[in-house]
Amino acid sequence: QSALTQPPSxxxxxxxxxxxxxxxxxxxxxxxNFVSWYQQHPGKAPKLIIFDVTKRPSGxxxxxSGSKSGNTASLTVSGLRAEDESDYYCSAYAGGNNFYVxxxxxxxxxx
Amino acid sequence: VQLVESGGGLVQPGRSLRLSCAAxxxxxxxxxxxxxRQVPGKGLEWVSHISWNSANIDYADSVKxxxxxxxxxxxxxxxxxxxSLRAEDTALYYCAKELSxxxxxxxxxxxxxxxxxxxxx
Numbered sequence: 001q002s003a004l005t006q007p008p009s010x011x012x013x014x015x016x017x018x019x020x021x022x023x024x025x026x027x028x029x030x031x032x033n034f035v036s037w038y039q040q041h042p043g044k045a046p047k048l049i050i051f052d053v054t055k056r057p058s059g060x061x062x063x064x065s066g067s068k069s070g071n072t073a074s075l076t077v078s079g080l081r082a083e084d085e086s087d088y089y090c091s092a093y094a095g096g097n098n099f100y101v102x103x104x105x106x107x108x109x110x111x
Numbered sequence: 112v113q114l115v116e117s118g119g120g121l122v123q124p125g126r127s128l129r130l131s132c133a134a135x136x137x138x139x140x141x142x143x144x145x146x147x148r149q150v151p152g153k154g155l156e157w158v159s160h161i162s163w164n165s166a167n168i169d170y171a172d173s174v175k176x177x178x179x180x181x182x183x184x185x186x187x188x189x190x191x192x193x194x195s196l197r198a199e200d201t202a203l204y205y206c207a208k209e210l211s212x213x214x215x216x217x218x219x220x221x222x223x224x225x226x227x228x229x230x231x232x
Contacts, residue, residue: 036218051218
């Protein structure tokens with residue numbers, strides 16, 4: 001099972017928005033509405049910020065939003081803040097034996 | 112919720128290691144659990160899943176036939192038996208809790224801090 005494709009980097013100035021894409025196939029991203037996004041700061045464990053394509057766990061700011069079209073999911077971070085500088089990973093349920101597949105990761109830089 | 116992994120270390124190729132994850136702060140026997148690994152500086156790779164009642168188990172192709180996931184609900188513990196280790200298994204291994212209970216899916220809402228496995232010759 002190949003990793004989902006994400007751009008290696010993205011950036012924006014404070015207050016701006018940045019959108020990260022996550023491209024899979026009709027067997028994972030396109031097949032189910034089980035796309036999730038994780039934020040990972042250096043030396044820390046990943047943190048769930050979006051699940052079921054668009055839902056936010058309790059405590060995650062509404063500046064984070066998710067969407068999906070076909071085989072591509074997207075994460076948008078609005079009103080960028082310095083603390084949003086981090087690595088972001090998407091993940092999708094792939095069914096069968098390859099339960100979850102992760103994206104290649106995107107490093108977001110706040111300029 | 113707390114997940115604490117242990118059991119990592121330095122091991123030669125072909126040898127075995129058993130990872131453990133001690134869970135607390137939630138009703139362990141109601142949730143599926145996963146192992147996810149990460150080569151330092153690289154991306155995340157899902158490794159294995161076990162359902163709440165151990166009825167359903169899945170493995171990534173890269174570890175199938177070599178790794179075995181198990182759980183002891185009475186002891187709130189998750190395990191990963193890793194046999195025939197290879198250099199490419201070197202990574203930080205996280206245990207993670209499924210967001211929703213029983214057979215529901217959604218994502219991994221709690222992660223441990225990981226235990227480092229280094230396979231060297």
